[in-house]
Amino acid sequence: MVQIANRPRTQEHSMPVSAVPFTRTHICEEARQAVQQVLGSGWVTSGQQVIEFEREFAEHVGARRAIAVSSCTAALELALRALQLPAGSRVLMSTITFCGAASAIVHAGLQPVLADVDPVTAMPSPVTVAAAARAVGGVQAMVVVHLGGLPTQVEEMAEAAGITLDHVVEDAAHALGTAVGDRVVGTISRATCFSFYATKNLAIGEGGMLTTEDDELADAVGRARLHGMSKDAWRRYLPGGGWRYDVEGDGLKANMTDVQAAIGRAQLRRFEVTQARRAEVAARYDSLIVDIPGLTLPLRPMSGTHAWHLYAVRVRPNFGVGRDDLITALSERGIGTSVHFIPVHRLTWYSHICLRAPGGFPGAESVFDQTLSLPMDQVLTDEDIRTVCTALAEIGASR
Ligand SMILES: *Cc1c(COP(=O)(O)O)cnc(C)c1O
Secondary structure, eight states: HHHHHOEEEEEEEGGOOOOOOSOOOOOOHHHHHHHHHHHHOOOSSSHHHHHHHHHHHHHTOOSEEEEEEEEEEHHHHHHHHTOOOOOOOEEEEEEESSSSHHHHHHHOEEEEOOOOEOOTSSSSSSSHHHHHHTTTOSSSSEEEGGGGGGGOOHHHHHHHHHHOGGGGGOOOTTTOOEEEETTEEESSSSSEEEOOOOOOOOOOOOOOOEEEEOHHHHHHHHHHTTTTBSHOOOOOOOOOOOSSSOOSSOOOOOOOOOOHHHHHHHHHHHHHHHHHHHHHHHHHHHHHTSSSSEEEEOOOOOOSSSSOOOOEEEOOGGSOOHHHEEEHHHHHHHBBBBOOOGGGGGGGGHHHHHHOTTTTTTHHHHHHHHEEOOOOTOOOOOOHHHHHHHHHHHHHHOO
């Protein structure tokens, strides 16, 4: 029986074997120990760990307040609800993003309006934002995404949409570590929503955080994340906490647990180190891919900081192999890739319910045909990067 402990993990408990997976969730040793402590402490749901994580996270991004929730999608919905817009108000968003932003808008009782993107940045430009807003007779709010971690000019977008920053919510699921000019993402708009989903650059597995400078909004979201209750169980069970509570408004069940918060705190302490490695990975990719004909390097910001959540190249016609065939060829060599994102207007449900400008989404179609996200995480080795780039060069040269 002793030998069993030394056997490699069985297939059902480990990642599928591949030469270079698209991404791996790395939970640091300190996080594992912190989880053990929480599990043995007698309190596992929202409590002291969540309070500490919120304080440390707010300090990290330089925000006044941080509210921990169950996901970035929940944070987006809670932020949009907290704007207290009339039901059915129009909310602009990019068509090239994760569909969670659209579902958050719908669940908040609002109407998503899709904007096309600039084919170079893969994000809306002032021109596409203004066109989409004009086509629907104006918008009341906007969700701004920093795609892959590349900063976008939030203020310019708000101006183009004809709204103030008070009515902008940032989807920062890729943007922990992003700065727009010298402004760290987390303090720019009314509310900023982060994700700690398994693939994100600060991974817990599941979880989200909302940051804001607005105490009233923070307090409202703090209640609305847990059924609208005036006092959570942790506070009620503290000595002298008192058992009474009230519900004065609608809420979700979207609190974060202490187990998640303990992982998040430990991961946050290592964040500068893991981000530095991501930047190194991006630079190494750049240096090898620059010589491969038909592949375009990801854009680097003219000012500010890229968080390198994703490393996405464009596969141009002169590469010789189309993007989809390249994905297949890489996969046959055990190299995982992904596409960010299938445009929201191409998803059946959202194609029916989202408003849009006439004339389609030419920018988004061109990005969607060519974009390819290569393996990216902080545990990728230099050898992994060489394996990927050698495969890219060989597959390109084979046609
Ligand atoms: C992952 C992601 C989300 C959703 O995050 P969850 O924490 O899983 O809800 C939202 N927007 C973008 C751009 C994402 O990549």
